[in-house]
Amino acid sequence: MAFQLSAEHEAIRDAVREFGENELKPVAEEHDREHKYPEELRRKAAEYDFVAPNIPIEYDGAGMDKISSTIVTEELWRADPGIGSAVGSAGFGTDMIIEFGDDWMKEKWLPKIANGETASCSMISEPAHGSNVAGIETVAEKDGDEYVLNGNKMWITNGTVADVGVLMAKTSPDEGHKGITAFLVEMDRDGIETDKITNKLGIRASDLAEVVVDDVRVPEENVIGEVDEGFYQLMEFFASGRTSVAAQAVGAAQGALDAAIEYANQREQFDQKISDFQAIQHKIAEMATKVEAARSLTYRAATQVEQENQDVAAQYSSMAKYFASEISVEVADEGIQVHGGSGYVTDYPAERYYRDARITKIYEGTSEIQKNIIADQIL
Numbered sequence: 001m002a003f004q005l006s007a008e009h010e011a012i013r014d015a016v017r018e019f020g021e022n023e024l025k026p027v028a029e030e031h032d033r034e035h036k037y038p039e040e041l042r043r044k045a046a047e048y049d050f051v052a053p054n055i056p057i058e059y060d061g062a063g064m065d066k067i068s069s070t071i072v073t074e075e076l077w078r079a080d081p082g083i084g085s086a087v088g089s090a091g092f093g094t095d096m097i098i099e100f101g102d103d104w105m106k107e108k109w110l111p112k113i114a115n116g117e118t119a120s121c122s123m124i125s126e127p128a129h130g131s132n133v134a135g136i137e138t139v140a141e142k143d144g145d146e147y148v149l150n151g152n153k154m155w156i157t158n159g160t161v162a163d164v165g166v167l168m169a170k171t172s173p174d175e176g177h178k179g180i181t182a183f184l185v186e187m188d189r190d191g192i193e194t195d196k197i198t199n200k201l202g203i204r205a206s207d208l209a210e211v212v213v214d215d216v217r218v219p220e221e222n223v224i225g226e227v228d229e230g231f232y233q234l235m236e237f238f239a240s241g242r243t244s245v246a247a248q249a250v251g252a253a254q255g256a257l258d259a260a261i262e263y264a265n266q267r268e269q270f271d272q273k274i275s276d277f278q279a280i281q282h283k284i285a286e287m288a289t290k291v292e293a294a295r296s297l298t299y300r301a302a303t304q305v306e307q308e309n310q311d312v313a314a315q316y317s318s319m320a321k322y323f324a325s326e327i328s329v330e331v332a333d334e335g336i337q338v339h340g341g342s343g344y345v346t347d348y349p350a351e352r353y354y355r356d357a358r359i360t361k362i363y364e365g366t367s368e369i370q371k372n373i374i375a376d377q378i379l
């Protein structure tokens with residue numbers, strides 16, 4: 001399949017790169033060190049349409065296609081994965097609202113998210129159920145014209161900063177994946193408690209929380225889509241979500257590569273730049289090749305998502321997510337090696353890219369789960 005970025009895609013890349021260089025890079029180390037959520041930067045990024053760029057224009061969004069939003073994610077993560085994650089994930093769950101939500105949900109929440117006023121979250125995982133989404137235990141019981149939600153959601157990005165979230169709960173607890181429903185949940189409802197997780201390995205500027213849902217009442221109009229159809233609705237976004245994580249991984253790998261090249265060109269040993277040693281040149285060549293291969297696969301996945309070729313998109317997005325996340329950690333590891341001892345401390349960004357890249361092998365389906373999906377598709 002031939003693939004070529006348009007002039008518009010290249011212009012978007014240039015704009016995000018400039019934003020990343022000027023706004024993210026200078027404050028990246030501080031946000032990482034202090035686990036600081038970049039609310040002001042989220043608002044600023046929204047002015048340039050870099051927050052939830054998938055939100056349609058009629059709801060104040062940029063209405064970007066999947067390739068454009070992939071480039072936005074990649075470039076934000078290239079500048080800094082921590083802040084890139086906070087900004088790039090500010091619209092978590094909006095896919096579900098855009099595709100299956102009622103008009104009132106879109107009108108009330110999408111403009112606020114697109115404008116950077118607030119963030120949203122997607123509450124799927126639980127302490128005992130991550131890879132096995134169908135096993136979730138959070139329940140929603142009908143009581144008159146309301147639902148009563150009870151359960152425990154774990155690892156929720158934006159959990160303490162979001163004003164709204166999409167929560168998956170069992171409406172027919174004995175029916176496995178056939179009994180799950182998506183709910184729009186305003187995060188200030190009585191019975192919701194969030195507990196920020198502050199001991200993360202990486203992407204420390206990004207907000208992460210446990211969310212306890214204790215007798216939370218929501219009106220039945222808060223059901224997104226159809227009762228008991230939530231799992232199938234969610235499946236429609238897996239390919240898009242996995243392509244986004246592949247883009248994160250490519251961005252982190254490129255950032256690590258950029259940092260390694262810069263260091264190799266200034267550090268001297270044995271009276272010469274270390275970039276003159278063939279051993280270092282080969283490392284850089286290998287890193288660059290891996291990044292480019294991952295980028296190509298990611299853009300191909302984005303193209304399939306954009307063209308709504310469901311089966312092909314499922315396969316390519318899993319391949320892209322698996323491959324890009326694995327090489328991202330490898331490239332960031334080699335980036336540390338190029339830096340020598342300086343790569344092991346926080347004076348340089350090399351160790352941060354390594355810690356930050358690691359998450360891409362875990363969320364939106366682990367590498368092991370991606371391999372299961374790929375094998376299912378091709379066997």
Ligand SMILES: Cc1cc2nc3c(=O)[nH]c(=O)nc-3n(C[C@H](O)[C@H](O)[C@H](O)COP(=O)(O)OP(=O)(O)OC[C@H]3O[C@@H](n4cnc5c(N)ncnc54)[C@H](O)[C@@H]3O)c2cc1C
Pocket residue numbers: 092121122123124125126127128129130131132154155156157158208359362363364365366367368369372
């Ligand atoms: C920083 C961060 C942000 C996150 N953000 C969100 C969020 O916003 N919303 C949300 O809902 N969740 C979020 N998650 C949760 C994330 O999606 C899960 O952690 C992930 O899906 C893995 O689930 P788990 O942690 O329960 O691991 P487990 O499912 O317990 O897996 C443990 C190990 O077993 C392997 N394994 C499990 N099942 C299989 C199988 N069938 N075949 C082969 N190997 C298998 C896994 O690959 C892994 O190596 C986030 C997690 C983190 C760390």
